[in-house]
Amino acid sequence: MDTFKFIHISDLHIGSDPGRLHVWDYLRVVAHEKGYKGVPGLVSDSFYKPTSHDDDIAHKLARFIFENQEDVDLLLVSGDIARTGVPADLSAALAYFEGKHSHQVPFQTGERMPTLAGAGLSLFLLPGNHDRYANDLGVPAGNHFDAIFGRYWDTGIRGTKTALLRHSDADDHLAFIAADFSLRSESECIGVPWFSRWGQGMAGEDTLEELVEKTKDHHxxxxxxxxxxxxxxxEPAEFTLRLNRWSSVISAAKECGVEHIFSGHLHRCGTFEESGIKIICAGSGTAFLERAHGNWVHTITVEVEKTNVRILNKSDFRWNSSRKAFEASV
Structure with a gap:
């Protein structure tokens, strides 16, 4: 028997231009906060570009991870790392993970940009729908992510990848197996493609078969x-955020005896259950003006005995805009 601890973040939306808000997100903020007056720069071409990140929260998240790295085995990032899949946004996101840290301030670069590199944690990530946008209009199946993040994800659209954790003084292992369910084309959308392509995914049969095969091998x-x-x-509340054929993922998990699935996408912190499978959903880490659901970072400790996995502890930390810090959520 062994225990493993990891930090889970998702939906960072790091972009080359922080502080941008898409028109749909703007309307959501207005609905949440009656009388909201808007933010600078909305009446411009950026109004129609996908929402990016909050630079201040990105700095504080980097600090939080550095200050809470003790005994952490892995930093898990479950997609939507960048604002879009265009090179400028992906390069900004990569710099957030790999920027050379200052010796004086380990969670900042010499240019005072935030970086996670100073924490020195092993990193396991996968792309989300934003990372696959070919342009600012949400056209799916962009492939720049595989080139820019190739060190971390080299299996292409709808690929799978594994990270295996093991402590040197123990026999038990924990395998994280990630699957990219991004759209290969608009034809996989349900509903009007121009609208649905922004947030839908597809649980393709080939990806599921590979996921099941790898799982059985590890078991x-x-x-x-x-x-x-x-x-x-x-099934999400908004059909535009739907994983099409999602029930096939649950069926495959039951077939394999997998009881925990870690995800993001909805920008909501919570645990859902489908047919006994626990779906642990991370809130958005650094998305701009995420006031309705908040910005989050999570620490999770699991116990592993042979093929059995049990969550011992999950701590959720929510961004407090008044105190400018991530604080434990009660």
Whole structure:
């Protein structure tokens, strides 16, 4: 028996131009806060570009992760790392993870940009729908992510990838198996493609087959397994955020004996359950003006005994805009 601890973040939306708000998100903020007057720069071409990140929160998240790195085995990032899949946004997102840190301030670069590199944590990530946008209009199946983040994701659209954790003094292993369920084309959308392509995904049969095969292989070796996918396999309130064929993911998990799936996408912190499968959904880490659902970072400790995985502790930390810090949520 062994325990593993990891930090889970998602939906950072890091972009080359922080502080941008898409018209749909603007309307959502207005609905949430009656009398909201808007933010600078909205009446411009940026009004129609996908929402980016909050620079101040990105700095504080980097600090939080650095200050809470003790005994952490992995930093898990479940997609929507960048604002879009265009090179400028992806490069800004990569710099957030790899920027050379200052010796004086380990969570900042010499140019005072935030960086997670100073924490020195092992990193496991996968792309989300935003990372696959080919342009600012949400056209799916962009492939720049695979080139810019190739060190972390080299299996292409609808690929799978595994991170295996093991402590040197123990026999138990924990495998994180991630699956990219991003759209290959607009034809996979349900509803009007121009509208649905922004947030829908597809649980393709080939990806699921690979996910099941890898899981069974690890179980045969006596490893515990959890799954990671950007899109939570459940029916969301908004059909535009739907993972099409999501029930097939639940069926595959039941077939394999996988009981935990870590995801993001909905910008909501919560745990859902489908047919006994727990879906642990991270809130958005740094998305701009995420006032309705908040900005979040999560620490999770799991116990592994052979193929059995159990969550021992999950701590959720929500951004407090008044105190300018992530604080434990009660």
């Amino acid at each position: 045969e070796k006596g490893h515990g397994v959890v799954w990671v996918c950007h899109f939570p396999p459940t």
